[in-house]
Amino acid sequence: MFSRPVLSVGYHKILEIPAGATNIRIQETVKSKNYLALRTRGGVSIVNGNWAIDRPGMIVAAGTQLMYRRPNEVRSRTGESITALGPTKEELHLYLIYQQPDPRVLYEYRRPHNDTHTDPETYTHQNTLPLVEIVGTTHSGSDDTVTNGMGVSVDDVSRGRSHPNQVTSNPAVNPYSLAPPYSWVKTGHTTCSASCGGGRHRVQWVCEETESKTTVSDDLCGPAQRPLNQEVDCNTHPCPAFWDLGEWSECSRPCGPGSQHRQVICRQAPGNHSNSMATLIPVDVALCGDSDRPETTTSCQLKICSEWQIRSEWNPCSVPCGIGQRSRNVVCVGNHGDEEEEEECNIGVKPVALQNCDMGPCAHSWFTSLWSDQCSAECGRGSRSRSAVCLLDHVSNLPLDGCEGTRPQEVTSCDAGPCHHRLEWFTGPWGQCSAECGNGTQTRGVACLLRDDSLLEVVDQSNCSHLVRPMTSQRCHLKGCGVQWYVTDWSMCSRSCGGGYRVREVRCLTDSVTPSDLCESSLMPENQEECNTQPCLPDTDSSCQDQYYNCVMVVQARLCVYPYYRTTCCASCRKAPQTHTVHKNPLHGG
Structure with a gap:
């Protein structure tokens, strides 16, 4: 062992x-x-x-x-x-x-010893009986004698002796006149054990009536006299050569790209081989077709040597309020912890190293809805309205006096054009809804008016018959009246000249001032626009300069009202009052 x-x-x-x-x-x-x-x-x-x-x-x-x-x-x-x-x-x-x-x-x-022994390669069996094509049983006496179909004992033939009943060479004598009535006859062979390279099969025998050549029961020939099922060689021609593929070796590297090898040999089983399992021998590659030779070397990779490693927690957000970015250290390291080039790691599974962060609104902001589409009057002066709310964060609101600055205007005047001896329907205010919640109905009064610029006169409703009469009743729903878009004021422009951007927050809110995702996305107001596109003029005061690189944030946070920031961010604060903005809201009329 x-x-x-x-x-x-x-x-x-x-x-x-x-x-x-x-x-x-x-x-x-x-x-x-x-x-x-x-x-x-x-x-x-x-x-x-x-x-x-x-x-x-x-x-x-x-x-x-x-x-x-x-x-x-x-x-x-x-x-x-x-x-x-x-x-x-x-x-x-x-x-x-x-x-x-x-x-x-x-x-x-x-172990080998000194005793004499027979070499298996030179040893042969003696006294082997020759193959007999036809043998039979002679029923002339009490003892059965195996014959060769001519009345001559096989044992006598093997000893070279003559048999008393042996037929002479006289052509007048029927050679089968002394033959037994039944004989064992060879009919063929079993299927060869191999299709090429040398196989073995056995001789098949049947009992046959000598005169009629008809196959009969084996009992008539004597089963004990049946010749042995002798095995002989068959299909001794060589088998076609083929590529013998060895097993792949171990990968040359425990990790990362490597290679492995195998043995590819052209082999062939030689013909006329006496063993049941033919020995495969190497032959010239031309017999297998050199152009079709399988690969002997292939690439392999048991695992990736390097992996991504997070080396730090998230850094603080880049801004104290609003939307900024934060980062963390993500590196590619090898098996021993050494930093590697990023190409050594799978870039598809790299952890996130940079992401946005929301620090909340920079101040308590006023959010306003869009102005109503139509003027309240069909002619003359009327009004349009909107809603204003003060928001602290995404899920709560403040009292209307909790926001900085002046509350945005919620009603503005509008002019629907002159009124000249014009007939129109007048509608009174809607009455109370018939249901406190859910669907209900409410009614209002309707009258036909003759309007001049300074005169209103109620006339018979038939005078307004050519006009579409307003509805006097409608469905109402006191709770859950829907959602709409709200926006904050525009931020300070990112640049005082030469083209910059300003942003505002846009949120979808319900009547109870809670966030919702039911607003129509196609009607969402813009949250960013260009501003201060006028060319920059050279600064004539060389002493007024910004002392910090982030003075733009000072302007955006409205800190220029303090003397300290007006001094340290002189150039940015001086340009702040000159900010020129471009409005893109079509509901504001320009």
Whole structure:
């Protein structure tokens, strides 16, 4: 038994098997990633040499046949084995290709001795009976005699003796006149055990009536006299050559791109081989077709050597309020923790290193809805309205006096054009809804008026019959009246000249001033627009300069009212009152 806890990776000699050894058996007691290797004393590889793993099977070497086996079932517990009957004609050396700890190899063989023995290659059987095509049973006496169909004993023929009933060469005598009535006749052979390279099949016999050549029951010929089912060679022509593919070796690298190799040999089973398992021998690659030769090397990668590692927590947001960005340190590291180039890691799974952050509104902001579409009057002066709310964050609101600055105007005047002796319907205010919640109805009064610029006169409703009479009743719903878009004032422009941008917040709110996602997205007001597109003029006061790079944020936060910021951000604060904005809201009329 060979056993070592740990060895270096590679070939290690286990045993030297002397010439003349017989009954050789080498067995790995436990299945492992190790391999057995065998070579001659002169260094010629027989099994698994030169770091190439051979296919299991019969191998002819050292004057004997060696059977190399490798388990391929998951449930198999034992490992590789090499067996041979021997005797070997030269000394063999057994090696272990070590790849896994704690190898265990059991081996045994019979040593050569000085006793004389017969060489199996030269030994032949004596007194072998010749093959007889037709034999039968003669029923002339109490003892049955196996004949050759001519009344001559096969035993006599083998001894060279004449039989009393042997037919002479007289042509006038019927050669079958002395033949037995029933005979064993060869009818053919069984299917050959191999389609090429040499197989075996057996002779098939039937009992036949000699005169009529009719097949009859085997009992009439005497089953005890039936010839043996002799095996003979068949299909001895060589098999086509083929590519014999060895197993792939281990990947050359434990991680990252590597390569693995296998042995590709053109083999062929020679013809007229007497064994049931034909021996495969290497032949010229031209017999297999060199252009169709399978690859001997392929790329492999057991795992990616490098991986992404998060080295820090998220940094604080880049702005104290509003929308900014935050970052964290994400690096590509190798197996030993060293930083590698990002190309060494899978960019598709890189953790996020930069993201937006919302620090909330920079101040308590006024949000207003859009102005109503139509003027309240059909002619003359009327009004349009909108709603204004003060918001602290996304989910709550403040009292109307909680916001900084003046409350936005909620009603504005409008002119619907002059009124000249014009008939129109006048509608009174809607009455109270008939239902406190859900759907209800409400009514109003309707009158026909004759309008001049300074005169209103109620006339008969028939005078307004050519006009569409307003409804006097409608459905009403006191609760859950819908949602609409609200916006804040525009921020300060990002640049005082030369073209910049300003932004505002846009939110969808319900009547109870809670966020909603039911607003029509196509009607959403713009949240960004260009501003201060006029060219920048040179600063005539060289002493008025910004002392900090982020003075734009000072202007946006409206801190220029303080003397300290007016001094440290002189240039930005001086340009702030000159900010020119461009409105894009069509509901504001320009």
